[in-house]
Amino acid sequence: MAQARKQLASALADAGKEPAALEARHLLEGASGLNALELLTRGDEPLGFERAERLQRFMERRIAGAPVGRILGRSGFYGLDLLVTADVLDPRADTETLVNAALDFARARKWTGPEILDLGTGSGAILCALLDALPDATGVGVDLSLSACGIAQANLRRCGLAKRSSIFCGNWAEALVGTFDLIVSNPPYIALTEKSELAQEVADHDPELALYAGSDGLDCYRRIAPSLSRLLNPGGAALFEIGWRQAADVAKIFEADGFGPTEVARDSGGRDRVVMFRRP
Ligand SMILES: C[S@@+](CC[C@H](N)C(=O)[O-])C[C@H]1O[C@@H](n2cnc3c(N)ncnc32)[C@H](O)[C@@H]1O
Incomplete structure (x- = not known):
């Protein structure tokens, strides 16, 4: 298996798929059904015909542009292993900035049993990460896509969080009653005018409902x-993921509704990624 992994990493690198070694490890885990530790300790075992065939298919799909999460039907987010289908956005590392900022805020509050709302929950990634990290919190996730709601529910169950959460299908908070201590959202924020510039891997594999938000990306x-x-x-506080050039425009929208001053958190690349509004 070690040999297959090396060959796969080299084929991925040749195709410009980076980080090739990490992607090769994930694809080999998926094809073999073994975890990272098992792969290390059983590296000299032969791969076998069926697994080799599966790995070959995975490699071909990856080289053709399918993201690893889509091939495996699973993605890692904030240390959790989440199900991902064509109906949901494949959770992004950038969104961990939102989770970190929300957790910093919540932990400083020393709340008991905070109530969390995740608008546009998709795979449930943000809600799962927050509920997992805040053991006495409860949460509600909302999504317009019924299929996404099913995946979010499955992920909450998979993470052992079903009892502390509910998922609703709806148009943002339109039909919601109740109030929350922490509101989080990673809404669609790509301008329709930028559609043609979007990376092929995103445009071809993430659902349109998860990506686009009107002519300037600010509709949601x-x-x-x-x-x-x-x-x-x-x-409480509300935190929103944003496109890296949107902080000032998004701040204006919320400030017009009485929120502010706007706090901004940056992602690991140093770009504006999250805006936060506190309610005194
Ligand atoms: C960028 S994705 C974020 C998914 C997930 N929260 C994450 O961070 O990976 C935006 C989500 O908003 C949902 N959405 C779009 N329009 C919506 C609306 N009007 N009401 C509720 N959810 C909506 C999409 O279906 C999608 O799941």
Whole structure:
């Protein structure tokens, strides 16, 4: 298996798929059904015909442009192993910035039993990460896509979080009653005018409903902002992922609804990635 892994890493690197060694490890794990530790300790075992065939198919799909998460039907997010299908956005490393900022805020509050709302929950990645890290929190996730709601529910069950969470299918917070201490959202924020510039791997594999937000990419923030004062508890905060050039425009939208000052958190590449609004 070690040999297959080396050959795969080299084929991926030749095709410009980086980080090739890490991708090869994930694909080999998926094809063999073994975890990282088993692969290390059983590296000199032969791969076998069936597994080799599966690995070959995985490699071909990857080289043709399918992201690893789509090939395996699973993606890692904040240390959790989540199911991913064509109906949901493959959770991104950038979104961990939102989770970190929300956790910093929540931990500093020393809340007992905070209530969390995740708008546009998709795979449930953000909600799963927050509930996993805050053992006495409860959470609600909302998505317009019924299929995405099913995946979010499956992921919450998979992470042992089903009892502390509910998923609703709906248009943002339109039909929601109740209030929350922490509101998080990674809404679609790509401008339709940027559609043609989008990386092929994203455009071909992530659902359109998860990507685009009107001509300037700000439509979803405009739709969510008016409901924030009804939903957010005093002492709470709302955090939104943004496109890296959108901080000032998104701040303006929420400030017009009485929120601010806007705090901005940067991703690991040093780009603006999250805006946060506290409610005194
Ligand atoms: C960028 S994806 C984020 C998914 C997930 N929260 C994450 O961070 O990986 C945006 C999500 O918003 C959902 N969405 C789009 N329009 C919506 C609406 N009007 N109401 C609720 N959810 C919506 C999409 O279906 C998609 O799952």
